[in-house]
Every structure is written in C-alpha cells, then in structure tokens.
Amino acid sequence: MKYGYFDDQEKEYVITVPDTPLPWINYLGTEDFFSLVSNTGGGYSFYKDAKLLRLTRYRYNNVPLDSNGHYYYINENGTIWNPGWQPTQTALDFYECRHGLGVTKYKGMKDGLFAEVTAFVPLHDTCEIHKVVLKNESREPKDFTLFSYVEFCLWNAVDDMTNFQRNLSTGEVEVEGSVIYHKTEYRERRNHYAYYSVNADIQGFDTDRNTFVGVYGSNQLPFMVKKNTSGDSMASGWSPIASHRLTLHLEPGEETGFIFVLGYGENPREEKWTAPNVINKKSAKAVLAKYHTSQQVDEALAALKQYWEQLLSNYSVTMADEKTARMVNTWNQYQCMVTFNMSRSASYYESGTGRGMGFRDSCQDLLGFVHMIPERARERIIDIASTQFEDGSAYHQYQPLTKKGNRDIGSGFNDDPLWLIAGVSAYIRETGDLSLLEESVPFDNDPEKSQPLMEHLRRSFRFTKTHLGPHGLPLIGRADWNDCLNLNCFSTEPGESFQTTGPSEGPVAESVMIAGMYVKYGKEYAQLCRLMGLTAEADEAEASVQEVSDAVIQSGWDGAWFLRAYDALGQKVGSRECREGRIFIEPQGFCIMGGIGIEEGFAEKALDSVKELLDTDHGIVLHQPAYTRYQENLGEISSYPPGYKENAGIFCHNNPWISISETMLRRGNRAYEVYRRTCPAHREDSSEIYKAEPYVYAQMIAGKDAPHFGEAKNSWLTGTAAWSFVCISQYILGIRPGFKGLIVDPCLPDSIREFSAVRKFRGADYYIHADHRKPDGKVSIVVDGTPVDGKEIPFADGKKEYHISLIWE
Numbered sequence: 001m002k003y004g005y006f007d008d009q010e011k012e013y014v015i016t017v018p019d020t021p022l023p024w025i026n027y028l029g030t031e032d033f034f035s036l037v038s039n040t041g042g043g044y045s046f047y048k049d050a051k052l053l054r055l056t057r058y059r060y061n062n063v064p065l066d067s068n069g070h071y072y073y074i075n076e077n078g079t080i081w082n083p084g085w086q087p088t089q090t091a092l093d094f095y096e097c098r099h100g101l102g103v104t105k106y107k108g109m110k111d112g113l114f115a116e117v118t119a120f121v122p123l124h125d126t127c128e129i130h131k132v133v134l135k136n137e138s139r140e141p142k143d144f145t146l147f148s149y150v151e152f153c154l155w156n157a158v159d160d161m162t163n164f165q166r167n168l169s170t171g172e173v174e175v176e177g178s179v180i181y182h183k184t185e186y187r188e189r190r191n192h193y194a195y196y197s198v199n200a201d202i203q204g205f206d207t208d209r210n211t212f213v214g215v216y217g218s219n220q221l222p223f224m225v226k227k228n229t230s231g232d233s234m235a236s237g238w239s240p241i242a243s244h245r246l247t248l249h250l251e252p253g254e255e256t257g258f259i260f261v262l263g264y265g266e267n268p269r270e271e272k273w274t275a276p277n278v279i280n281k282k283s284a285k286a287v288l289a290k291y292h293t294s295q296q297v298d299e300a301l302a303a304l305k306q307y308w309e310q311l312l313s314n315y316s317v318t319m320a321d322e323k324t325a326r327m328v329n330t331w332n333q334y335q336c337m338v339t340f341n342m343s344r345s346a347s348y349y350e351s352g353t354g355r356g357m358g359f360r361d362s363c364q365d366l367l368g369f370v371h372m373i374p375e376r377a378r379e380r381i382i383d384i385a386s387t388q389f390e391d392g393s394a395y396h397q398y399q400p401l402t403k404k405g406n407r408d409i410g411s412g413f414n415d416d417p418l419w420l421i422a423g424v425s426a427y428i429r430e431t432g433d434l435s436l437l438e439e440s441v442p443f444d445n446d447p448e449k450s451q452p453l454m455e456h457l458r459r460s461f462r463f464t465k466t467h468l469g470p471h472g473l474p475l476i477g478r479a480d481w482n483d484c485l486n487l488n489c490f491s492t493e494p495g496e497s498f499q500t501t502g503p504s505e506g507p508v509a510e511s512v513m514i515a516g517m518y519v520k521y522g523k524e525y526a527q528l529c530r531l532m533g534l535t536a537e538a539d540e541a542e543a544s545v546q547e548v549s550d551a552v553i554q555s556g557w558d559g560a561w562f563l564r565a566y567d568a569l570g571q572k573v574g575s576r577e578c579r580e581g582r583i584f585i586e587p588q589g590f591c592i593m594g595g596i597g598i599e600e601g602f603a604e605k606a607l608d609s610v611k612e613l614l615d616t617d618h619g620i621v622l623h624q625p626a627y628t629r630y631q632e633n634l635g636e637i638s639s640y641p642p643g644y645k646e647n648a649g650i651f652c653h654n655n656p657w658i659s660i661s662e663t664m665l666r667r668g669n670r671a672y673e674v675y676r677r678t679c680p681a682h683r684e685d686s687s688e689i690y691k692a693e694p695y696v697y698a699q700m701i702a703g704k705d706a707p708h709f710g711e712a713k714n715s716w717l718t719g720t721a722a723w724s725f726v727c728i729s730q731y732i733l734g735i736r737p738g739f740k741g742l743i744v745d746p747c748l749p750d751s752i753r754e755f756s757a758v759r760k761f762r763g764a765d766y767y768i769h770a771d772h773r774k775p776d777g778k779v780s781i782v783v784d785g786t787p788v789d790g791k792e793i794p795f796a797d798g799k800k801e802y803h804i805s806l807i808w809e
Contacts, residue, residue, distance in 0.1 A: 001688040011330050012100040013695040015039045018085035021691035023066040026099040027338045029121040035128045037104045039097040041084030042069035045128055047264040049401035050345055050352025054157040055194045056150050060351050073225045076144035083108035083115035087220045101308040101334055112138025122300040125287055127263030131297050136250035147225050148244045152182040158353045171240040173207040180207055180242040183279055192266040195284045196242035199259040199292050204230025204245035212243050259297055263287055311372045319755040323681040335696045335721040336368035342717050349714045356399040363419035368722030370430045377427050382441055385456045390443045392417045392463030404445050412504025414477035417460035418517045425524040429737040461525050464518050465544050469510035472551030476511040478504050484646035486635025487567045498636035506568040512556040516590030519549045552596050561609040562587035567633045583613050584623040589657025618710045619650035619678040621703040643706025650701035652678045652720040656727035663731040663747035671732055672749035697721050735759050738792045745791040750775045762795055770806040777808035
C-alpha cells in the first residue's frame with residue numbers, strides 16, 4: 001500500500017493521506033537553526049543544540065502520537081480544522097503534504113476554504129518561516145478566524161521535562177504589536193530569546209497555555225479556539241506559548257496570505273536591554289524586516305532551492321531504473337546532508353536530549369557528504385579529531401554546541417580511532433588537500449596538547465596496533481561498531497548501562513570486525529604516509545596490517561565464514577560451534593572490504609554463507625540464529641527480543657558492506673540485489689509493512705524472528721545513508737575518488753543496461769557514459785576519445801572537463 005508518491009521533477013515526496021503508519025518527517029535548516037516537521041504539522045525547533053537551545057516543546061512517545069508542533073487552527077462557524085489535519089484530526093475535503101529539500105508544504109481544504117502552509121528555514125538566518133495562504137474556493141463569502149500556536153520550551157529540553165519545581169515559576173514573555181517574545185531566564189544567565197510574529201495586525205493573542213488550551217484541555221481543541229476569541233494572556237510562570245488571532249473575510253475566489261516567523265535572537269551581554277526588563281529586539285527586528293513580504297519570502301525560497309540544486313549537482317545519474325535514480329540523485333544525498341547537520345542527535349527516535357554527535361557516527365557520515373561540502377567536511381574532521389585522547393582513543397560522543405566530548409558514555413570503543421583514518425582518507429581522496437594533515441589540532445580540546453592531524457592519525461593507527469589480544473586480533477574494549485556486543489560488561493543488575501558497566505578493556509576479548517577495519521584503513525593510512533613522504537612509516541604500517549590479516553586467516557576463519565569475536569573467556573562468538581549467533585554479518589563485510597580472504601577463496605564462501613543463512617526478503621539480518629536468552633558474556637545484544645535491533649534484526653547500516661564486498665568479487669547481480677532490498681524507494685509499495693518514510697533509510701528493519709517482520713524503526717539519522725550512497729555511487733556505479741584521480745570501475749547487474757553520470761571532482765566536470773548492453777564482455781574505457789588502461793583517471797590540474805565512455809564488448 002502507498003500513502004503518496006514521488007514527484008521527481010519537484011524533488012518532493014507527496015503524501016496524500018494524513019494518517020501515515022508513523023509520522024513521516026522532514027528537516028528544515030542548513031546551518032544553525034533547525035526544525036523537524038511531520039506530515040501533519042508536528043515537530044520542534046532548536047538553535048544549534050537540540051538539548052541546550054530548544055525553542056519549542058515536543059512530547060515524545062505521547063498518545064496521540066506526534067503531539068505538539070507548529071499549528072494553525074481555522075474556526076469557520078464552529079467547524080474547527082487544521083491545514084495539516086493534526087491536532088484536531090477534523091476530516092478534510094482535501095489534504096496533501098509535500099516534503100521537499102528543506103521545505104515542507106501542507107495543503108488542506110474544508111467546506112470550500114483552501115489553506116496552504118509553506119515551511120522552511122532560510123539560508124543564513126536563525127528562524128523558521130511559514131507562508132500561509134488562504135483562498136475562498138466556494139461561491140459564498142466566508143468569515144472565519146485563523147489562530148497560530150506554538151508552545152515554547154524553556155531552553156534546556158531535559159530540564160524542561162523534569163525540573164518542574166523551578167521551571168513552572170520562571171516563564172516570561174513580552175508582546176510588542178504582532179510579535180510575541182519568549183524571554184524565560186533572560187533576566188539571569190541567558191542572553192538569547194525566541195520570538196514568534198505575523199506580518200499583520202492581530203485581533204488578539206495568548207501567551208499562557210492554560211488560558212489558551214484550558215487547564216484540562218488539550219491542543220486538539222483549545223479552549224480559546226472553541227470560543228473563537230483570545231484571552232490576551234501574559235504568561236507568568238507555568239507554560240509560555242505564542243498564539244495570534246486573525247479574523248478574516250474572503251469573497252468568492254479571493255485569496256490572502258500571511259508570513260509567520262519563529263526565530264532565535266541573541267544579544268551581547270552588555271546590550272541585553274533597552275529599558276528595565278525590556279529585551280533589546282534589534283536582532284529580531286532585522287530578521288523580521290527581511291521576511292515581511294511574500295516577495296521577500298519567495299526570494300528566500302528560491303535561494304534555498306538553488307542551494308540544494310548546487311549540492312546535488314556534484315553527483316547525478318541518468319538511468320532506466322527510476323527508483324534507484326531518485327535515491328542517488330536526490331533522497332540519499334539529501335539524507336546524507338541531514339545526518340551531517342544532526343549526526344544522531346535529534347529525530348523522532350533520538351530525542352535530542354542526550355547523545356550529541358557520535359565520534360564514529362560523524363566519521364562515517366562524512367563518507368556520504370564529503371563530495372558535496374568538502375570545506376565543511378574539513379571543519380568537521382577537525383572538530384572530531386579535537387575530541388581524541390593523546391593515546392589515540394576518543395570520547396564516543398561530543399556536544400554540537402560546545403564541540404567537547406561528553407562523559408555520558410565516555411570512551412573505550414576500540415573501533416573509534418580507525419574511523420578517523422577513514423574520514424580523513426575520504427576527504428583527501430576527494431580534494432587532494434594534503435594540507436589538512438599539517439593542521440594543528442588539539443587532543444581533548446586542550447590547545448596546549450595540539451599536534452598536526454597526521455599525528456592524530458598516527459596515534460589512531462598505533463592504538464589498534466598496540467591493543468591486540470592473544471590471537472593477534474584487536475581488543476574490542478567496550479564494544480566495536482556494534483555498541484550492543486559488550487564482551488567486557490557482565491551486567492546482571494537492571495538499569496545498568498551496557499556501555500559503561502565493567503572494564504573498558506578486558507584481558508582477551510577480541511573483535512574480528514576491528515581486524516577487518518584495521519586492514520582496510522591501515523592500507524589507506526599507509527598510502528597517506530607515502531603521500532607525506534613517510535616511506536619507512538608506510539612500510540611499517542603495511543607490515544603490521546599484513547600481520548593482522550594473517551591472524552584473521554589463522555584465527556578468525558571458521559570454515560565457511562569469518563568469526564565475529566572472541567569473548568572475555570576466549571570463547572568464539574559467531575562460530576558454527578555456537579548454538580545461537582553462529583554467523584554475523586559485520587566481519588563478512590569488513591574483512592572482505594579489507595581484501596582478506598579474496599585470493600584464498602574464503603571471501604566467496606563467506607558471502608555465499610551470508611546469502612544462505614542471513615538473507616531475507618527485507619534485507620540481511622545481523623546474525624543467526626537469534627539469541628533466545630540473555631547471555632552475560634555478550635551483553636545488550638542478547639537483551640532484545642529475537643528479530644529486533646541488534647538481536648538478529650536487519651541492521652540496514654551494514655547491508656551495504658555486503659553489497660560492496662560482492663562488487664569486489666565482481667558479482668554485480670548479487671550486489672544490486674542486496675542494495676535494492678533495503679532501499680526505501682524500492683520498498684514504497686509495502687509501506688503498510690515498512691511503516692517508516694519511503695524516501696529515507698531507517699537504521700533497523702525487524703528481522704525474520706520478529707512478529708513484525710519487515711517493520712522499520714529509527715529512520716533518518718543513521719549511518720545507513722552514507723554507506724548506502726557509497727555502495728551505489730562508488731561501487732555498483734563505480735565512480736569513486738582515488739588519491740591520484742577519479743576511479744571509474746562499475747560493477748553492474750545485468751538489469752542496468754546503461755547509465756550516464758555527471759561527477760564534479762576537484763573543480764572539474766566528469767561526464768561518464770556506460771554501455772552495458774553486453775554485460776559478459778570485457779570493458780574498455782575511453783577518456784576524451786583516447787583508450788586508457790587502468791581504472792583511475794589521473795587528475796590534471798587546470799583541466800575542467802573529462803568525457804569518459806565505458807563499453808562492454
């Protein structure tokens with residue numbers, strides 16, 4: 001069943017039924033100010049940090065679902081409705097939501113009255129704009145009232161939800177004309193405020209929630225909307241809100257419009273006030289002057305559209321498979337940019353109140369956006385590296401506002417250091433900018449401990465090299481990429497954190513997956529050393545990589561697949577000797593991506609085992625058989641019911657590793673089959689099962705052991721986006737950056753007969769056409785009319801165009 005359709009021309013997903021299986025959301029914002037918006041007007045806004053500078057409240061896991069947002073109520077002769085359906089849920093004569101690139105539009109009609117809301121965050125300003133258009137489509141005059149509504153959060157989202165003995169007494173507002181200012185705690189330590197305005201004279205307002213909604217009311221039918229009036233209330237403590245009331249008259253065919261702006265303002269501390277207890281509103285007024293008219297707003301919308309067109313123009317493809325094309329050209333890259341902005345910090349599944357930015361998460365996300373915004377990727381790398389410790393390990397998370405590591409989970413995740421090498425390598429392959437390696441970067445954000453970034457990579461590499469277990473495999477620490485495989489935890493008490501309980505380093509627990517990472521990214525580190533003229537260090541690194549590769553073959557091969565790990569007792573995990581959890585997906589992907597076992601034939605056996613034992617119609621499950629009881633030596637992975645999350649769920653993040661590995665064996669049909677299984681656009685027809693948005697990837701799909709097999713969770717903020725884009729763009733379509741130039745090496749399925757692509761790389765445009773109508777033939781490559789050997793096309797400084805043809809003959 002479908003709940004909408006893709007509009008590829010407008011780069012939008014059009015939702016035609018409001019009650020989607022779950023809220024289907026979009027993200028507004030590109031720099032500092034962000035809003036999450038659902039298909040029915042729900043969501044929340046924040047400035048830079050979703051925990052510390054939250055503008056509006058959202059009620060997670062509430063009943064009804066998706067409660068609180070940026071709402072507009074229309075009262076026409078007692079019929080009360082919203083253009084986005086929620087929260088009144090009044091049946092509409094017409095409904096449509098268009099989620100686009102940084103823009104969401106709601107359209108609703110009731111009894112001949114049409115309403116359209118266009119929501120977006122403009123470039124370079126800290127506000128969200130709503131352009132509201134109302135039109136009388138009937139043959140009779142219409143008199144009605146329009147109410148706006150937002151509920152302010154008292155800045156710190158955690159404190160807002162918990163510290164009621166204080167915050168129910170702190171709420172403060174100002175009202176000046178049609179602008180409502182939220183200034184809770186502005187009198188003391190804060191110098192920032194929020195504001196909500198409309199570009200018209202209003203007939204009433206409310207800033208006190210109890211007055212507007214009613215003490216025992218709800219936002220589904222606010223008391224003042226029902227009465228069709230306003231209380232002109234001034235919040236004092238309790239819960240501040242902002243609501244404007246406009247009484248309107250429209251003749252048949254007549255149309256009117258308004259501009260609503262929700263913004264964040266900030267003042268220098270010495271310029272906070274213009275009079276006692278009166279906010280200095282200069283910054284807010286400057287923004288409101290920029291977005292006062294429809295023409296100004298339309299120009300801002302056009303600039304935002306141009307911004308996204310420029311970003312997406314760096315990689316585009318034309319092919320017959322329209323579902324794959326729309327993911328490559330639009331939605332996959334768009335999701336990569338959202339994960340750049342958010343990491344894992346703010347979504348409908350991540351509340352924005354804890355995790356902040358992930359060290360490994362942000363390094364992996366970089367793989368998917370570095371080609372679009374290399375200059376910002378460079379900044380992100382420096383931010384990430386600055387949280388690294390002097391021994392090469394790192395905080396597992398850091399806060400986006402302070403850019404400092406947090407100790408909520410701490411450190412000891414032994415894969416983290418290698419991801420920094422992966423991110424830096426990706427940046428340098430994309431840009432050729434070796435100067436980054438000479439950039440002075442602090443350890444643990446201490447300027448006195450600054451070293452060139454190359455030294456950070458050196459310590460990353462040496463951390464793994466010096467943390468090997470008895471089998472010569474890397475020690476796992478608290479966990480590797482799978483945070484729920486906790487081999488040193490041994491938790492028996494409810495409520496204990498699996499990630500912080502027990503020692504961060506056990507005596508022998510080892511990870512075969514980290515071994516695969518060490519081989520893959522160790523080779524890239526050695527290449528970076530050679531580019532920097534460090535030949536002896538490169539030789540040393542390659543020798544160490546070979547030792548670990550040999551250890552995997554000797555101690556990490558289980559006969560038909562790679563082991564997952566050795567636990568703290570030295571017992572095998574992910575082995576045919578195990579009753580449950582016999583085979584895992586992660587080492588099969590990463591060991592083969594590192595080149596381990598390809599020559600020996602082990603790689604082919606491992607991938608065949610994946611297909612035989614882990615494949616499902618909805619994707620590859622993380623392991624099999626599922627764990628049916630909690631096992632202290634394994635930790636959180638065995639705490640989930642079978643088929644969910646890390647306990648044999650379909651973790652979409654690692655499915656691309658298998659697809660990429662298949663391309664390394666030149667098995668294009670299988671690689672594309674794996675890619676399609678978890679690709680959202682290819683799942684759209686089964687949205688009633690999948691439930692999550694059909695335009696972005698989810699972290700997890702319930703596995704075959706689960707009662708809700710095929711149901712997705714944790715959409716949007718997942719490393720699946722970056723890895724899926726790397727998989728399809730760099731390995732199946734085969735266009736990927738190398739250290740010396742652009743590599744063109746497709747591994748196509750028989751079903752892709754040809755494709756054309758445009759890739760912008762280091763200031764040049766590469767026009768690529770692949771003729772794959774004879775898929776069993778030998779490929780020949782022609783560059784600018786001249787046949788070439790090899791797959792890496794050397795970059796020539798100053799050259800602006802390359803025309804590349806691939807023909808299978």
